[in-house]
Amino acid sequence: MRLSQCHNFQDFRKLAKKRLPSPIFNYIDGAADDEVTYRNNTRAFERCDLIPSVLAGTQEIDLSVTVMGQKLAMPFYCSPTALQRLFHHQGEMAVAAAAEKYGTMFGVSSLGTASIEHIAENFDCPQMYQFYFHKDRGLNKAMLERAKEAGVPIMALTVDSITGGNRERDLRTGFSIPLRLTLGGMLSFAIHPMWGINYVTHEKFRLPQLEEHIGMKGGATTTVSDYFTNMLDPTMNWKDVEELVKIWDGEFCLKGIMSAEDARRAVDIGCTGVIVSNHGGRQLDGSSSTFDQLKEVVDEVGDEIDVLFDSGVQRGTHVLKALSIGAKAVGGGRSYLFPLAAAGQPGVERALGLMREELERDMRLMGCQNIGELGRKNLRFR
Ligand SMILES: Cc1cc2nc3c(=O)[nH]c(=O)nc-3n(C[C@H](O)[C@H](O)[C@H](O)COP(=O)(O)O)c2cc1C
Numbered sequence: 043m044r045l046s047q048c049h050n051f052q053d054f055r056k057l058a059k060k061r062l063p064s065p066i067f068n069y070i071d072g073a074a075d076d077e078v079t080y081r082n083n084t085r086a087f088e089r090c091d092l093i094p095s096v097l098a099g100t101q102e103i104d105l106s107v108t109v110m111g112q113k114l115a116m117p118f119y120c121s122p123t124a125l126q127r128l129f130h131h132q133g134e135m136a137v138a139a140a141a142e143k144y145g146t147m148f149g150v151s152s153l154g155t156a157s158i159e160h161i162a163e164n165f166d167c168p169q170m171y172q173f174y175f176h177k178d179r180g181l182n183k184a185m186l187e188r189a190k191e192a193g194v195p196i197m198a199l200t201v202d203s204i205t206g207g208n209r210e211r212d213l214r215t216g217f218s219i220p221l222r223l224t225l226g227g228m229l230s231f232a233i234h235p236m237w238g239i240n241y242v243t244h245e246k247f248r249l250p251q252l253e254e255h256i257g258m259k260g261g262a263t264t265t266v267s268d269y270f271t272n273m274l275d276p277t278m279n280w281k282d283v284e285e286l287v288k289i290w291d292g293e294f295c296l297k298g299i300m301s302a303e304d305a306r307r308a309v310d311i312g313c314t315g316v317i318v319s320n321h322g323g324r325q326l327d328g329s330s331s332t333f334d335q336l337k338e339v340v341d342e343v344g345d346e347i348d349v350l351f352d353s354g355v356q357r358g359t360h361v362l363k364a365l366s367i368g369a370k371a372v373g374g375g376r377s378y379l380f381p382l383a384a385a386g387q388p389g390v391e392r393a394l395g396l397m398r399e400e401l402e403r404d405m406r407l408m409g410c411q412n413i414g415e416l417g418r419k420n421l422r423f424r
Contacts (some may be wrong), residue, residue, distance in 0.1 A: 083354025115145025358400025
């Protein structure tokens with residue numbers, strides 16, 4: 043299978059599976075516990091149908107949206123994800139370049155393998171910086187200051203990960219950073235030599251947002267899971283976050299909001315956005331699908347702040363359904379990570395290009411010219 047034969051999410055997934063050692067593929071593909079929420083995220087879109095308007099005289103389609111002060115040429119963006127350099131040696135550079143090409147937003151993870159400064163200096167795409175809340179308040183402040191200095195316009199605090207999700211596929215393969223593989227995991231690396239050759243012949247794996255703080259520099263001593271256990275603060279609360287929002291004094295959203303009540307509290311502490319997300323089913327298995335939660339969040343706060351959405355999105359029609367409910371923009375994780383793993387920058391560009399084509403075609407078929415024309419009148423729930 044080649045890149046030109048990839049036409050949808052499942053095709054990219056298949057190609058990524060072929061190219062990656064299984065511990066890495068399963069780190070991307072896997073989710074928590076029985077992966078019920080992971081599956082339900084995508085299935086939820088199938089319980090709701092689009093109703094097109096015909097003879098609408100639709101002319102040029104305008105896919106642009108404005109989210110948290112940033113104009114995106116299309117309403118689909120790349121959600122922040124960790125460790126991209128492991129999936130393909132081009133890592134974040136490939137994703138940022140593709141986001142720039144399609145005029146959309148790139149979420150940089152605090153567990154990213156490229157620095158926020160490098161991305162901000164070299165790529166002209168709106169940048170969202172995702173970070174976690176540490177026990178060390180000084181470190182939190184320092185990270186915000188660093189992002190401000192780099193010129194990052196949107197801060198996103200992930201609130202659904204105060205402890206790591208139970209990813210049993212990773213336990214089976216021995217996936218951790220640094221890698222501590224089981225025998226089966228090692229064998230899989232041996233039968234994917236190209237991945238290893240690319241990994242060792244390109245830029246060194248780093249976590250530039252965190253290396254000063256977790257002992258990654260010059261010989262890793264801490265695993266990423268130790269970082270979650272020892273450095274993040276599982277007791278963070280609304281008061282703590284209110285302080286951060288004040289310090290940041292700009293566009294600030296909470297990533298991982300699942301209820302109207304929490305969305306209301308986000309508004310109360312001064313957030314300018316929320317991302318309805320369950321981390322792609324990687325944290326609390328058995329939690330509701332994000333699509334099922336979107337309506338109550340939009341009804342509660344959609345008139346006051348921007349509601350963004352992710353988890354389970356694989357298709358243009360999924361994006362249109364979320365926008366019809368009232369999301370301002372829709373993110374994807376695996377939908378660009380599999381293309382990245384499959385083919386680097388050309389892979390991500392192909393995935394974003396296909397998404398744009400799908401959105402344009404589907405908007406036309408819906409009889410809508412601008413994203414603002416989408417609404418709940420377009421939807422029927424079964
Ligand atoms: C491999 C992988 C790594 C991720 N890393 C992060 C991260 O570092 N920070 C974060 O807030 N979310 C992270 N996420 C969650 C994504 O931002 C996003 O919420 C999720 O992927 C959406 O679900 P989807 O993959 O079904 O599109 C990660 C997701 C995946 C698949």
